[in-house]
Amino acid sequence: MTLLYHPDTIAAIATAPGRGGVGVIRVSGQDLSAIVAGLIGRALTPRHAHFAKFKDEDGSVIDEGLALYFPGPNSFTGEHVLELQGHGGPVVMRMLLARCVALGARHAEPGEFTKRAFLNSKLDLAQAEAVADLIDAQSEAAARSALKSLDGAFSREINTLVEELINLRMLVEATIDFPEEDIDFLEAANARGRLNELQAQLARVLATASQGRLLREGMHVVLIGQPNVGKSSLMNALAGEEIAIVTDIAGTTRDTVRELIQLDGVPLHIIDTAGLRETTDTVEQIGIERTWRAVDKADLALLLLDSREGVTPHDEAILERLPPALPVLRVFNKIDLTGETAGVVGETEVHVSAQSGSGLDELRTRLLHMAGWHGANEGVFIARERHLDAIRRAAEHLINAGHAFHALELFAEELRLAQVTLNEITGEFSSDDLLGVIFSRFCIGK
Ligand code: GDP
Ligand code: ZN
Incomplete structure (x- = not known):
């Protein structure tokens, strides 16, 4: 393997921003001796955890923690890699990073460690992408x-x-x-x-x-439905125990227009068209425009209806504006109030009660089927x-x-x-x- 040593040494805080018990600084380059000498003051045994004091220019201690040295080519990037595990506070981490930069490193760009790993054939491109996807x-x-x-x-x-x-x-x-x-x-x-x-x-x-x-990108679902037909209730019921993450992103000043739920591990991005009403408010109009653009990219529309009322003129108006090729699933909710039978009718209609839960399994299955999901499969790799x-x-x-x-x-x-x-x-x-x-x-x- 021919290694591609970059002339410059890169350094970055590898742990997530904020406060944590431990924070990690990662350094990669073809010669880290000046950084090791300046920070730690002694040579490091490869792949050993050393307890060390990390020193500033004037000899004062910035932090103490573990130093690990992985000589190339047996490292993540294929170059020499130094990892400093210090206390995970933003100020300490910034000081340690600044010290590495003072000793000759430069700030790494996003993904630059993985890019070097790719350029040194440590990973191929699909694997490098999988790092980000993981x-x-x-x-x-x-x-x-x-x-x-x-x-x-x-x-x-x-x-x-x-x-x-x-x-x-x-x-x-x-x-x-x-x-x-x-x-x-x-x-x-x-x-x-x-x-x-x-x-x-x-x-x-x-x-x-x-x-x-x-699995990676999920499915984009447009949720159409009048106030009080049971949209929130249905989302909560569908999310059920699989509700790993539920986020509300405020799309406009007045309305939550996006939600994320999981079905069988498949992320469903729900765009709530309740926010799509006529308005003269400029801020809200911008939000509405953005929502329509998201709607244009949707994979599926879910029309939620109150079984007692069916499709209202407002629903009709939104349906008319949807891309003609967009599949629409009609969900008649609150069947506990009408006594209708739960379950799928034809290809595009489901009768449910968000409150009692009847018909929801059929709805889940139908949604995943329309998404093209064939069920959790051990062999699936991310793509x-x-x-x-x-x-x-x-x-x-x-x-x-x-x-x-x-x-x-x-x-x-x-x-x-x-x-x-x-x-x-x-x-x-x-x-x-x-x-x-x-x-x-x-x-x-x-
Ligand atoms: P949204 O405005 O469309 O989000 O509707 P909500 O989920 O907030 O529900 C509006 C009202 O309808 C609430 O009082 C819910 O408890 C009620 N509701 C929702 N789903 C059902 C259902 O399946 N049956 C009955 N009887 N009530 C429901
Ligand atoms: Zn709601």
Whole structure:
């Protein structure tokens, strides 16, 4: 492995901001001797925990704690890494970081440690993204599947596909290079069968990755419903025991317009259209515009109704403004007051009582079905839209290859393009732009 040592040493507070029992400063670079000497005053045994006093320029003690030294290449970044575990107060942490900077380090950019790990082949790109996804995970299921990707489960699937693509390409290239080997030769080597098998494998990876994307990004649901039909009651009832995190983000000055609940580990982002009323208040209008933009990106609309009243003109007006392709699920609530039977009617109607809980299981199942969720699956690895996009484009190249079976040059070219496209996922050939976009979304210290 060739290590890419960056000329500069980076340092950051690796623990979350605020106060905590312990705070960690992380330093990475090609030569940390000046920092170790200046801060600690003695050499550190690799991978040992040293109790040390962290010293300031004038010899006074800033803090005391543990120092750990991981010489490259056996470290997270592949460079030499120093970790200082001090007391987790913001002032102490800032002083320690400032001391590292005074001794020659510079402040790390967001994701820069992970980026160096990627550039030193400690992680591939899908694994590096999984670091961020693990930190950002909004449910246990999302965290577990992020760890799976971090562990390389997703990358292995992609690498297997790429290897088989390479084998098939070699076969085709050989046929091109030796014209005496002709199409019959390819037929005999079952090139078509192998292409079909590749397509089937790619489809399976896409299905799993779609589940992983759902766990990461969740589903955006627009909630339509008049005051008092039972929106809050339904949200609380649906969240039930899976209510790992419930957030209320004030979208306008007067109304909460977003909520997050979990169903089976899948995050559902609920946009409450109760806030979408006619108004002359400028601040509220801005909020409403923002809400409509969110609605345009929604995956599903949930129309909550009072069973006794059904669809009101206000609901109709909002329904009319929704994107025509947006699926709508009608939820008739308060059936305890009308005596209707709980459960699903057809594809798009559910009868429930948020109060008694009847019909809610059917509603959950229906929602997850509409989201495309196939149930918590041990094999699911986390994935992003970027990955799905690459898999879909690779699948198109394989389809094109299938059509070009009798034009060998074209066949070979489509296989090559499929391989290059799949390599985007693990970052084999990735542009600086893409890396910039991916790592800038990390938090600092990662
Ligand atoms: P929201 O304004 O749409 O959020 O409605 P709320 O959830 O605040 O509920 C309005 C009122 O309807 C409250 O008094 C709830 O207790 C009541 N409610 C909600 N769901 C049901 C239900 O299924 N049956 C009955 N009988 N009352 C309900
Ligand atoms: Zn409410």
